[in-house]
Amino acid sequence: MRSGLRLPDDYFDDFQQRLDKRMDEDKRSSQNNELNVTSGYKVPTDYFDKLHIDIDEKSSFNTKKQWLAMAAILVVMLSVGILTQPFSSETGNMKISDIEEKQLEQYIKYQYMNEEVLKSYAKEQDMQFELNKALRTIDKKEILTYFDDQLNDLYAYED
Amino acid sequence: MGKKAPQIEEDERLLVKRLQSESDKRSAFDQLVDRYKEPLYWHIRHMVKHHEDADDVLQNTFIKVFRYIDKFKGDSKLYSWMYRIATNESNTFLTKKAKQLKLSSQELQNHLTENLKSDPYFEGGAIEQQLHKAVDDLPEKQQLVFRMRYFQDLKFKEISEILEVSVTSLKTNYHHAQKKVKKQLGVD
Numbered sequence: 001m002r003s004g005l006r007l008p009d010d011y012f013d014d015f016q017q018r019l020d021k022r023m024d025e026d027k028r029s030s031q032n033n034e035l036n037v038t039s040g041y042k043v044p045t046d047y048f049d050k051l052h053i054d055i056d057e058k059s060s061f062n063t064k065k066q067w068l069a070m071a072a073i074l075v076v077m078l079s080v081g082i083l084t085q086p087f088s089s090e091t092g093n094m095k096i097s098d099i100e101e102k103q104l105e106q107y108i109k110y111q112y113m114n115e116e117v118l119k120s121y122a123k124e125q126d127m128q129f130e131l132n133k134a135l136r137t138i139d140k141k142e143i144l145t146y147f148d149d150q151l152n153d154l155y156a157y158e159d
Numbered sequence: 160m161g162k163k164a165p166q167i168e169e170d171e172r173l174l175v176k177r178l179q180s181e182s183d184k185r186s187a188f189d190q191l192v193d194r195y196k197e198p199l200y201w202h203i204r205h206m207v208k209h210h211e212d213a214d215d216v217l218q219n220t221f222i223k224v225f226r227y228i229d230k231f232k233g234d235s236k237l238y239s240w241m242y243r244i245a246t247n248e249s250n251t252f253l254t255k256k257a258k259q260l261k262l263s264s265q266e267l268q269n270h271l272t273e274n275l276k277s278d279p280y281f282e283g284g285a286i287e288q289q290l291h292k293a294v295d296d297l298p299e300k301q302q303l304v305f306r307m308r309y310f311q312d313l314k315f316k317e318i319s320e321i322l323e324v325s326v327t328s329l330k331t332n333y334h335h336a337q338k339k340v341k342k343q344l345g346v347d
């Protein structure tokens with residue numbers, strides 16, 4: 001017994017042409033979305049000459065913050081048992097062991113690594129406090145739903 | 160597909176190189192489409208069930224392949240990477256469709272299988288429809304493995320490369336799936 005599904009006659013004969021047409025339409029539509037109008041904004045004199053100094057300072061601060069935040073989240077997740085208990089979702093019967101570190105990092109970045117949020121914490125303690133507060137109410141199902149939705153996305157475009 | 164001879168692997172490496180070059184990208188892409196359109200179509204078709212939807216998802220898959228080919232580093236086989244994109248695109252399509260119809264994913268599967276009766280590109284009878292229904296009732300991972308193995312005739316080794324799951328785990332999944340399907344069909 002097989003699936004019973006069949007192909008329309010000659011389906012693949014013109015597939016390439018139809019695909020080319022669709023790709024051209026896609027390209028045209030993305031080009032149409034680009035407006036060739038300047039914004040009219042100006043920047044202060046010497047702004048870009050000084051910019052690299054600011055970026056260097058800020059990026060080292062933010063990187064440190066991101067790692068601290070990620071470490072804090074992992075610690076709290078472990079302490080509340082999120083990462084140690086197997087759990088299943090309605091669709092995938094997914095276990096925490098199915099989730100790789102890379103994906104977990106992705107989730108944490110997606111959920112918490114908003115630059116604006118990070119900037120709003122003046123001190124490490126404030127950030128830690130906020131993260132702990134957020135993680136006390138974390139929903140395991142929410143994590144699983146996220147991974148069920150994102151699992152393929154995370155893998156699909158990277159090999 | 161199957162165990163690739165060194166020559167085929169070399170061909171694939173060259174094809175990827177051409178796909179990632181600006182000058183030769185389009186002609187290499189045509190070659191890629193020609194080579195993989197049929198296996199990818201059937202992979203998608205068994206997930207979304209209806210031909211028009213499969214056609215749409217297949218085109219989306221190739222568009223994504225074209226768009227993201229520069230992200231392909233060669234750490235996995237090209238066809239594994241494309242299968243993953245096809246699986247992802249099919250899942251995205253099914254999620255959207257379920258939302259549109261306000262159905263759960265399980266209800267959507269039942270709905271699609273039920274509609275096969277009136278699909279001009281379904282030539283199976285009641286027993287084939289029952290088989291699809293039995294597969295719909297499997298857990299998601301088992302559905303995928305069962306469809307790839309039973310309907311698409313892929314080898315466990317190939318499925319393992321595509322899904323990045325061990326052959327042992329696949330065999331276990333398939334064994335459970337087969338048992339459940341047989342039970343549902345009353346051929347236990």
